[in-house]
Amino acid sequence: MVHASLSGTGLSPSDARDALLAALGPAGTLVAPAFTPENSDTSRAHRALVEGLSEREVQDFRAAMPPFAPDVTPCPSMGALAESVRTMPGAVRSTHPQTSLTGLGPRAAELLARHHPHCHLGEDSPLAALYEADAQVLLLRVGFEVCSAFHLAEYRLRPPPPTRTYRCVTGAVGNWTSYEDLVLDDRDFAAIGARLPRGLLNGGEWAGKAVVVLGMRDAVDNAGMQMSRYRSGLP
Template sequence: MVHASLGGTGTSPVRVLDALRVALGPGGTLVVPAFTPENSDTSRAHRARVEGMTEAEAREFRAAMLPFEPDATPCPSMGALAECVRTTPGAVRSAHPQTSLAGLGPRARELLSEHDPHCHLGERSPLARLYEADAQVLLLRVGFEVCSALHLAEYRMVPPPPRRTYRCVVGDKGNWISYDDLALDDTDFAVMGARIPGELLTRGEWKGKSVTLCGMRAVVDDVCGRLSGYRLRNDVKLVNRPGR
């Protein structure tokens, strides 16, 4: 599973994709996040898009939002490599209307099928199958703050995090659905990534920025073991902050 930022490298996503496929070999499968937060009116992306609009303008914008279509909806916020993978002939995409993944290779369909539309990135998502397959995670010029695999650690926290309501449009324009799922929170992923033992990571550099390779299973297990305690301690600090 690859997260990448190619801005400023002067290297086309097609060239990077070709290099990754050569490195994986004919038996390897490449997976990228193909998330579409723009498809939801409960996402940060949507709030940013309607900021400054009047209430009437925001309603009109919402009414015109296109439904998620796995074979056609772009994933602009995921970067050039993700969009390149998604649009490559033979690519497979999971069915979640907000947090789909796209893949190429012999196991892509097996790994990305049966993505429960009410489960972003938990046990009923491709992340769980990638974990079972002991997939590797490549962070190409990005850090753990965007590492989607860490969301699986969130789902496995004890006690579990709170839940929230999500909304998105599917099937046809105006066909909005609502569902409850984990309240995903990536604000402490960079901190968690900085605490992962060095022996679990292979580090390098490309085009002036860091590259990190790690095993998904080892990293998810490590973060899951410390995430609950970290968040609990920070919640206690907030409650006990003077003036609160």
Template sequence: MTDITRLRHALRELGIQYGGILMVHSSLRGTGLTPAAMSDALRDVLGPDGTLVVPAFTPENSDTSAAHHRLTQGMTEQEKSEFRAAMPPFEADATPCPTMGALAEHIRTTPGAVRSAHPQTSFAAIGPRAAELLADHDPHCHLGERSPMARLYVADAQVLLFRVGFESCSAFHLAEYRTTPPPPTRTYRCVVDRKGHWISYEDAVLDDSDFAELGRRLPRALLSEREIAGRGVFLFGMRDTVNAVGVEMSGYRQGMP
């Protein structure tokens, strides 16, 4: 899939709103697309009044995350201590987001891009509503009501899963925060401001283990889908989908059929 004209046409056919807000999770591997070409196609389809948002998460900036445990696997306790002491702090304008894919890193580093301030679950965006949507991301709230995710929900942003599955759909976490009873909490730790300066906070235990199944259970009327370069691509409105997932999640996680 190297024909950019055909890509733009496919994205328009999916139903991306001109002038709208779009959050994208993506995998470009096997498409022949560069991150710059994908970004240009998305921004062209959105138009000059549209805003493009990507998760710019940094789970490795922690000593309580699975990403950190993978990085330190096999180290001695002394080596782990030295690794932790040398970890660079999160800096919104400089810290890369390597686990989020090439497109997210490209958007993050695009001149004019805005990034939210959470040291583990930041977002990056470009467009006229970027600063408004990403402002005041509470450092003690990953993806709940005091995060850009809630603002994207209010704005009824669209979500594009470009050749990735629903297991990658971070918007489902907002439904998770809203379940009754609410999810349990745990302590998170990350380094900010300078080396060796760690903060701790309590937030929800985030669990994406059933997101693929929850995506499979979504009413197909909520989704626009097609295949690009051999993998599925899904587009949907965040508000209706988060609402539907919230209802399903409450029953599904309690063992209801």
């Protein structure tokens, strides 16, 4: 599972994608987040789209919003590499209207098959399947603040974190629907990554920025251990 920033590398998204697929080999599967926060009226991405509009213009914008469609909805906020994976012939995409994942390779359909529409990144999402598969996480010139695998640790906290209402467009143009799911909080992800045991990480540098590879099980388990302490108010 790769999170990447290619800015400043001189490498095209398709070349980066193809290099990763070549490194994985024919038996490997490449997965990337294909999130669509624009399809949520409570997200920063959506608020930016309607900033400066009048109340009537916002209502018109909402009424005209297209529904999430796995085969065609782009994921612009996830970066060029993720979009390159999503648009390659043969790519698979999970079906969550806000936090889908996309993949290429022999296990993509299996790993992305289960994604309940009311579960962003928990046990009924591809993150759980990737955890069971002992996937690796590649942070390619990005930091742990975008390491979405840590969200799975949030779902496994006991007592569970609070929930909130999410809203998005599904099924038809302007058809806003709502559901309850966990309050996702990535504000401490960078700090969690900084506290991971160095023995769990393999890394290097490319085009002036860090590259880190680690096992998803190790990352999620350690993140959960950290969260269970300080998110409950312990030192």
